[in-house]
Amino acid sequence: MHFIDPHIHMSARTTDDYEALAAAGVVAVIEPAFWLGQPRTSVGSFQDYYASLVGWERFRAAQFGICHYCTIGLNSKEANDDALAEQVMELLPLFAAKDGVVAIGEIGFDDQTPAEEKYFRAQLELAKRVELPVMIHTPHRDKQAGTLRSMAICLEHGLRPDQVIVDHNNEETVQAVLDQGFWAAFTLYPKTKMGSERMVEVVRRYGQQRIIVDSSADWGVSDPLAVPKTARLMLARGIDSAQVTATCYGNALxxxxxxxxxxxxxxxxxxxxxxxxxxxxxxxxxxxxxxIS
Amino acid sequence: MNEPSPLSPPDPVVAQQAAWLATQCALVATGDATALALAFGHAGRRHHDPSEARIALVLAIPAADPLRWLAVLDRLFATAGLAESTALYRGLPRYPHAALLRARAAVGVRSSMQSVFEAVALDNDYPAQWFEQDPLNQMVLKAFFLDCDHRRIKGLAARANPGLGRMLSDYQRERSAAGRAIPDGLAEVVAWCERL
Known part of the structure; x- marks a missing residue:
């Protein structure tokens, strides 16, 4: 069975992880642009980061047999540095149209500040202009309200729900996201947010339509093999293999x-x-x- | 009887791509930085000749203010991938304000990526027209080091000079002393330099 991990920050991972992903059947990964655990202080840091996502990291993945894609965007945390965010906005078009960029993201809300909203909206306009889907990061705090607000803003900007992937869902948000026709992605963290056991129950309850599983593995405690492991658990718990394929491969595709x-x-x-x-x-x-293969 | 006339309309896909490029160039000419950035990236997938399309986009950048023009071009270079860099360097002799581009061209010559070096050094009028003697000589020597065909260095015969002759002769002797083959054409270029 082939898998896609459509949200994984490979720049923060080792070559051992690439080997393990390939061995577990992961054929393609999407690395969303996000923050680095501490705020960047100059636009050049963003420039070199985006360049590495479309350059070195893509090459590094291919050296281990994995197809690497990325999303380009200004994350919500760093959108709060208004002066810097303005400069990053000027930079984004230079990367958004490059080969291997499959969405604008991850963007959305963190603390739901006016600055976050301003740059979220500006990036939705960029997504329309560059004709790319959008990957939404929903906030950790006040998640339910932040998720609803993110979707409402996307619709206000004229994006179709099927052009938007809403990520970091949980049992509380999934119904509203699916009801409105957006893609509902679930990040499987080892301890917080969603775990594999809960994911099995989500798929059992909501089926396969528009549900996507990802690891969001990064520099924090996380599991780059969350997608294949969850797929195996779904199969062991009697979920139909077509549903496993859809949620761990086909829907992301x-x-x-x-x-x-x-x-x-x-x-x-x-x-x-x-x-x-x-x-x-x-x-x-x-x-x-x-x-050499 | 059924042979296409030389005046037959171009392939519709090519025409469509040309129309796309013309639209983008018109936007770029208004100073639309976003249009330039997006079209520069899209050229790789929306045009059959990405390199020419990218050069056309650069040629559309408003150039009345030389330093603003250079800042826009420098930003394209700084964020370019390999194919994009190669296209940018290939276009050097066609851009306005050529005298402002010597430092940029020198960066390309110093590149460790052979395709970038070759984009400046080979089939390109810029070095012979604008390089000072020392950087030109270094470029020619590097071209021999990298096994490039010296006949593709444009204007080389006219820029032959004693300093270049000395560097290439030293290189020739070094290769001979090590029992290694002398690159094709090296002796010919040395002869040009010694005729002076």
Whole structure:
């Protein structure tokens, strides 16, 4: 069974993780632009970060047989630095149309401040102009209200619900998100938010339609194998394999495939792994024998 | 009898792409920075000749104020991927304010990416027209190091100079001393320099 992890911050992960993902059947990953655990203080830091998402990280993933895509956006936390956010907004179009960018995201609310709303709206307009779907980060605090508000703002800007993936859902938000026709993604954290056990029950209750599973693995305590592990648990608990495939592969493909840049052919007829290759003169290897498939 | 006339309309896809590019260039000419950024990225997927499309977009950037123009171009360079960089460097001799681009061209020559180096050094009128002697000589020597075909360095014969002759002769002797092959054309370029 093939899997897609449509929300995983691979820049923060090791090559061991890439090997484990490939071994577990993950064929493609989407790395949303987000924050780095501490606020950036200059626009150049954003520029180099976005450049690495479309450059080095994409290359690094391919060296381990994984197709890497990303989303470009200004995250809600850092939207609160208004002067810097203005400069980042000027930068975003330079990356939003590059190869491998499959959405604008992750954007939305953190503390639900006026500044967050301003840059959320500005980025929805950018998404329309660049013709990309949107990945919404729903807030950890006041989640229910923040989720409803995020969807209302998307509709106000003329986006269709099926162009928007609402992420970090829980049992409290899922019904409203599905009722309004948005994609409902679930981040499976080992301890907080959703766990695999709860995810099984969500799929049992709501079925497969427009539900997407992801790991959101990053530099914090998280599990990059959350998608394949949850898929296995679903199967063990008697969930139909078509539903497992939809929630752990097919729905992400349909949602982000709207970008025109997220195609099954990329991983079903892949270019061979060749670890002799270099990116701007640099290798992922440290003297090891290059793997060539 | 059924052969297409040379005046037959272009392939509809090509025409559609040309229309897309013309629209984007018109927006860029109004100073629309977002249009420039997005079209520059989209050119890789929305035009059959991304390199030419990207150069056309650069040529549409308002150039009345040279320093503002340079700032816009520098930003494209700074955020460019490999194919985009290569296109930008290839366009150097066609841009306005060529004298302001020497430092940028030198960055391309120093690149460790061969395709970027070649975009400046080969099939490009910029170096022979605008480089000072020392950077030009370094570029020619690097081209031989990288096994490039010296016949693709435009205007080389006219820019031959004794300093270049000395550098290339040293390189020739170094290769011989190590028992390694002399790159094709090296002796020819040395001869141009020594005729002076």
């Amino acid at each position: 349909a949602a982000y495939g709207q970008s025109g840049q997220f195609n099954e052919a990329d991983w079903l007829s892949p270019t061979a792994i060749d670890q002799r290759q270099l990116f701007e003169g640099n290798s992922v290897l440290r003297g090891q024998q290059p793997l």
